[in-house]
Amino acid sequence: MEHALEVRGVSLRFGGVRALTEVSFGVKAGELFSIIGPNGAGKTSIVNCISGRYKPTEGQLFYRGQDITTLNTNARPRLGIGRTFQNLALFHHMSVLDNIMVGRHHLLKNNFITGSLYWLTGARREELEHRRKVEEIIDFLDLQSVRKATAGTLPYGLRKRVELARAMALEPQLILLDEPMAGMNFEEKEDMARYIVDLNEEFGMTVMMIEHDMGVVMDISHRVMVLDFGRKIAEGDPAAVLADPHVKRAYLGEEDEVLVDPDDKPAAPECAA
Numbered sequence: 001m002e003h004a005l006e007v008r009g010v011s012l013r014f015g016g017v018r019a020l021t022e023v024s025f026g027v028k029a030g031e032l033f034s035i036i037g038p039n040g041a042g043k044t045s046i047v048n049c050i051s052g053r054y055k056p057t058e059g060q061l062f063y064r065g066q067d068i069t070t071l072n073t074n075a076r077p078r079l080g081i082g083r084t085f086q087n088l089a090l091f092h093h094m095s096v097l098d099n100i101m102v103g104r105h106h107l108l109k110n111n112f113i114t115g116s117l118y119w120l121t122g123a124r125r126e127e128l129e130h131r132r133k134v135e136e137i138i139d140f141l142d143l144q145s146v147r148k149a150t151a152g153t154l155p156y157g158l159r160k161r162v163e164l165a166r167a168m169a170l171e172p173q174l175i176l177l178d179e180p181m182a183g184m185n186f187e188e189k190e191d192m193a194r195y196i197v198d199l200n201e202e203f204g205m206t207v208m209m210i211e212h213d214m215g216v217v218m219d220i221s222h223r224v225m226v227l228d229f230g231r232k233i234a235e236g237d238p239a240a241v242l243a244d245p246h247v248k249r250a251y252l253g254e255e256d257e258v259l260v261d262p263d264d265k266p267a268a269p270e271c272a273a
């Protein structure tokens, strides 16, 4: 399988803070790839480097063989890279339908001037085609009943789904999902997991997902990478990653026997005065 995305030796520093240190990995075309790690491990930083929000201090990023390291943020959706955000970034006063339409902005061929010649140019045909695509996504994500609702009035789980719809509207080949299940209840997570698997399998999108829910990650991912303090500590199929002692120690909080000095005596509990 060809690499859709390749991250080579990426480091990112904010003053004295090392958010990422020499992180390298590849995501294959058609893969559902997840990144896990404790809070502050650098997961969102990686997504922000790929989406262009941050420029790596060192290293390179390749998308389908093209060096995108210094490409500006707006150019990436045109290449086929879409994303969702950890904290919802919807237009709250707009309808669900309009929020999803915004996602198609970069695909619009007609500008303000040609758009004003609505019936004479292809503007009308183009709008109908965009509507058709948006309706397809609304059907896929079961958003029919709320298509006219104001986005800001919807329950959190549904707003997350609308955000996914907007990212899908870009028709990306690679979609970056930053904690798509955060704040959801069990049923909402189950639904979201199913949509993610379907957009990978039915729509053929390559998925790179950051998610804290280990159950979901292990269930649906083809491969998993683990970050800790900005460094990659493991990568592989879910079962192998779960069994990795470094991962157990860093992520799941289990002790690594090798690193525990047998002569170390537990400290005596402090007595209250």
Ligand SMILES: Nc1ncnc2c1ncn2[C@@H]1O[C@H](COP(=O)(O)OP(=O)(O)OP(=O)(O)O)[C@@H](O)[C@H]1O
Binding pocket: 014, 017, 018, 019, 037, 038, 039, 040, 041, 042, 043, 044, 045, 046
């Ligand atoms: N814009 C920024 N300015 C300064 N430091 C930052 C910035 N963005 C991230 N960091 C720091 O970089 C490190 C990695 O942060 P990042 O948000 O990538 O971690 P994360 O794994 O996504 O965490 P979480 O699971 O809590 O979202 C943290 O120490 C964070 O404080």
